[in-house]
Amino acid sequence: MSQSLTDFSDLLRSVRESAVHLEMRDGYGIDNETAGFAEWKRGHRLDPSDRASWWRPWLDLVQEVTAKGVRIRRARVISEPVSDYIAFEHSGTFTNVAAGEQIRWLPRRRASDLALPGNDCWIFDGRLVQFNIFDGDGRWVHTDQTDDTAVTALCVSAFEAVWERGIPHEKYSV
DSSP states (O other): OOOOHHHHHHHHHTOSSEEEEEEOOSOOOOGGGHHHHHHHHTTOOOOTTOHHHHOOHHHHHHHHHHHTTOEEEEEEEEOSSOOHHHHHHHHHHHHHHHHTOEEEEEEGGGOTTSOOOSSEEEEETTTEEEEEEEOTTSOEEEEEEEOOHHHHHHHHHHHHHHHHHOEEGGGOOO
């Protein structure tokens, strides 16, 4: 199943209680991040006091959804030392937090005994899982969705285990 950003926005807006996102890659090849990643590698850093320079449509959506009382949490399983991409992601995560997301980081070595799904996923209200399928270079390929109760239970359990062990963003340094 292929999904547009508009479809995803509508799905996120339909959430009543929680949306959680489990990320497990050390690098992504997302087209709309390419320029920002290149600038970051050249030394550019976002200025937390210049909100207009970093606020974007995703953050508007997060703020809209969290303002309705929906809890959005993101857990990232990462290798250490971190890749350049993860360092880039970490440096800009304050924007997600400002919009209302809660973020935790789990070093991969502390996840060895956890049963994790094979792909990054979103879980909506604990009932619908959306897997984001990426190629070997971290480029998004397609999206699969399921409401199968066994798959959903595995993904919820995996996310909660990572969340419990994860380090809150404000306490994790790269």
